[in-house]
Amino acid sequence: MEQIIKPTKYIDPMVDVAFKLIFGTEKNKHLTKELLEQVFKVNITSLSFVNVEHHGMSMEDRNAVFDLQCESEQLGQFLVEVQFKPQENIRDRALFYSSYPILEQAPAGKWNYSLKPVFFLGILNFKIPDTNPDTFVHRYSILDEETLVPMTKSVRYVFMEAGPFNKPYNECKTFEDKFLFFLKNLPTFVSKPDTHSEPYFEDLLKAAEYLKMDKPMRTEYDERLKILRDNYSAEQYLINHTLKEGMEKGMEKGMEKAKLEDAKGMLAKGYPVQDIVDITGLPLEKIEALK
Secondary structure (H helix, E strand, O other): OOOOOOOOOEOOOOOHHHHHHHHOOHHHHHHHHHHHHHHHOOOOOOOEEOOOEEOOOOOOOOOEEOOEEEEEOOOEEEEEEEEOOOOOOHHHHHHHHHHHHHHOOOOOOOOOOOOOOEEEEEEEOOOOOOOOOOOOEEEEEOEOOOOOOEOOOOEEEEEEEOOOOOOOHHHOOOHHHHHHHHHHHHHHOOOOOOOOOOHHHHHHHHHOEHHHOOHHHHHHHHHHHHHHHHHHHHHHHHHHHHHHHHHHHHHHHHHHHHHHHHHHHHHHOOOOHHHHHHHHOOOHHHHHHOO
16 A cells, blocks of 8 residues: 655755755745855855756766756856765765866866856755764865965855754854754744744745645655655664664673683583583583683
8 A cells, every 4th residue: 555645834855856846946046046145155146057967077977966056157056965865975975076067167179277166065964974063064165274275266065964953943043053943844844933034934934835836746745755764764674673683693692702701610610511511501512612
């Protein structure tokens, strides 16, 4: 029997389909524009969506697919990727995939290597390894190690950790904190919350209403959400099952080690070998090997 997904008032923006619906459409472009302006501290005069699939330098290269890609004629390209599942090397992944739009800037013929900047925004459902547990927005650029002066302004990276975000709304003072609170808690809202009364978040709430999606989009969203839930359930089962097996094996090894120590002590005291076998339950050959 097909599993039924109970709809919520608002869709989960951490599901890639939902994120694209909210931030990747022309009617909601103002939401994307303000998000990028606030996160990267820039002023964008115009913004256009571009094809989200980039190809490598040969047919054998893997495609680089972003959830959202925008272009500003005056500033450069903005790449947005939503990552639901943990990635150990998420920063290297961002560096690798952001190289595609950099490489594509090379024209035919002569070129002085002048680059238009590439801005990468990663919105994560997990904590980046080896980062401050109380910090949920991480900014990276290429700097001189001694003076901290930028080597180049052609690449900038920002990662926002929605999954681990745990601040109550009354502690959210910055746009980034309020945005993360929104992403983390949106699916739990049963009605429009008073906390998001600012115009930007009012518009986000309207864009994220489940019933405002057409039927094909709702079906696609429900299917994607079901896949994510099924994958999470399977992963948790595997983790718990593996942990249980490991504990059981560890206990078995510990018990056997204790029995071997007892057997050594009994041998030292002159117990008959057969008595040691009967008392410890260890096989005869293991007792003999202790002599």
